[in-house]
Amino acid sequence: MIRPAEFRVEVDRGQSAVKLRIVGEIDIARIKQLEQSRDGVLAGSPSTLVIDLSKVGFLDSSGLKFLLQTNERVQGLGCELQIVRPAESVMKVFTLTGADQRLPFVDPGTP
Amino acid sequence: MVESRLAATLEALGEAVTIQSADGRSIYANQAALDLLKLSSLEELVATAPGEISARFEIQSEDGTPINVSEFPGNRALRGEEYPSLLVRNVVRATGEERWLLNKATVLKDSENRIEMVINLIENVTAPKQAERRAKFLAQAGKTLASSLDYKQTLENVASLAVPEVADWCAVDLVDADGDRESVTVAHVDPTKLALAGELRRYDTRELDPSEGLGAVVHTGETQVYQAIPDLSLAEVALDEEHLRLLRAVGLHSVVMAPLRTAHGTIGVLTLVNAESRRSFAPEDIELAEELARRAAAAVENARLFSERTHIARTLQENLLPEALPQIPGWQLGALYRPSGGSTEIGGDFYDVVPTAAGWVLVIGDVTGKGVTAAGLTSLVRHSIRAIAHYESEPATIIERLDEILRDQRGMQTCTVACIRLEDEAVTGAAGGHPLPLIVGPDGVNAAGEPGSLIGAFENGKWPVWRASVPRGSSLVLFTDGVTDSQAPDGERFGDQRLAELLAAAPSLDPPELVRHIDAGLTAFESAIQADDIGVLIAKSLAPTHGNGQTSTSQRQGSLSKT
Secondary structure: OOOOOOOEEEEEEOOOEEEEEEEEEEOHHHHHHHHHHHHHHHOOOOOEEEEEOOOEEEEOHHHHHHHHHHHHHHHHHOOEEEEEOOOHHHHHHHHHHOHHHOOOEEOOOOO | OHHHHHHHHHHHOOOEEEEEEOOOOEEEEOHHHHHHOOOOOHHHHHHOOHHHHHOOEEEEOOOOOEOOHHHOHHHHHHOOOOOOOEEEEEEEOOOOOEEEEEEEEEEEEOOOOOEEEEEEEEEEOHHHHHHHHHHHHHHHHHHHHHOOOOHHHHHHHHHHHHOOOOOOEEEEEEEOOOOEEEEEEEEOOOHHHHHHHHHHHOOOOOEOOOOOHHHHHHHHOOOEEEOOOOHHHHHHHOOOHHHHHHHHHHOOOEEEEEEEEEOOEEEEEEEEEEOOOOOOOOHHHHHHHHHHHHHHHHHHHHHHHHHHHHHHHHHHHHOOOOOOOOOEOOEEEEEEEEOOOOOOOOOEEEEEEEEEOOEEEEEEEEEOOOHHHHHHHHHHHHHHHHHHHHHOOOHHHHHHHHHHHHHOOOOOOOEEEEEEEEOOOEEEEEEEOOOOOEEEEOOEEEEOOOOOOOEOOOOOOOOOOEEEEOOOOOEEEEEOHHHHOOEOOOOOEOHHHHHHHHHHOOOOOOHHHHHHHHHHHHHHHOOOOOOOOEEEEEEEEOOHHHOOOOOEEEEEOOHHHOO
């Protein structure tokens, strides 16, 4: 598979909120890494998990499923999920599937 | 008196010690040193010229470059040079025995600071050195075997790794279920020797004789070892004069044949041969051959299981598609399915054309996930839709029922589906999280319909019903996201815009040609291996002149024919 673009997950641990900032393209090849990052930070029982998609250039159906599963997971853990809205081209995947109405999106710049 | 006591002490030492006089001659060696130098007595040492003794051994540094005796620490010390200790590989020419010797020197000087004599201490480090080199070799071989699922290539790589390090020759033969052999690889550092092996192969029989050689290893699953093979036995096995000439030219000295064993039996044989080096195989070498054969067997087995799994997964997935597209009055159909390039990680794209009480419904969908699990879910989705369509003919209702079924499944099982009923120059549809279809016609390329919820994901999903007109001569193009997500070598995605342009360039093609046009456009754009599979289903609204003579095509392609 082609992997020209960089991909990384930056973890920013605050007092009670943890932010996962994803940089690059999210497709099925990245899901394992994302799940590991997510499970790693959720193990610390944060009160808020922020997944920042503002630096994501592409997200496919496996990325969408990852976010839906994460949304389900945090509810059982009493953790609040916030997803920082991606660029309009990426947002299309969410509007096409109705997930824009179901996932807790926040605008970039929201503290 | 002192000297004889000193000599007695040296004799008692396990380490080999030799003493050189100031002129470089060897004047003393203890028993351990005589043993190492393969000398019968001190007298023999003193009587033999120094060059003559060293000629009995092949002496190399660790990287294989020849070392002259003048470079030994004792001789360097005598010349007044620095004399660090020196590790050498020493092979006894007569027997092929390999030793690793660490040579150290100590200088004794007289009262005027002139060199009186040099004492050489030769430490035999063969066992630890060979163990280290075997471990290193096995680690490297293991890495090579795990590097790829192309087992023929990896066996070749391992064989070339083994020569001349482990043996002069290394060969691997596999046997199939019928007991027929297949020579996978033969390695030797010298290409002219390899040519000999090629000629010898002509004498191989496909069927193996279970009483000797390879056949015996396969039959019994036990390692066979032949050490110091006499010329006589070559003459015995030779089939004719030419065969004997070739066997002699190879100069077979010692052979180890170790079985490639799996849970299902012996699948092949690893053969190590020592010839021109005249080395015999130590018990550790035989263990090494067996360990290497074990690892090779595991690699072959893995590769076979993997390709079997790929085959099962592919077969499963291909059975998720209709054998042929139906004939539908007023419409002409065409379809394309192309599995992802990523081996067994099959995706879950599918399409179908399903009869309902109110007419034919086109179905296209994509199950999130990969592999056999995805194929299982795809099967559930496709057959559920077929069953629902017996009772329901409204696309939105079909999707709603499917959503209920998926939400009853364990874990989160999601999929996208678009259901579109064909009517007279129009369609009625609903989409569940699926890319909206395009209508291609004289008016250009336009998206049709409204999006609806991903199926299986949410409580109270919404699937708006929409109607679109498809005038005669226009085509409705349904596709999965594998099309728009298709990636160029530079990482660029194909995207909606390129797809629209591709279709706009050929608005009047019939579905079978339009499918080929899309396939060609994607192939030109993308890199060789795509992460996702691709599904396209096209329905063209026919002009009345076509009458009933419409045809339909289902075009399927394997990934092999992709380029």
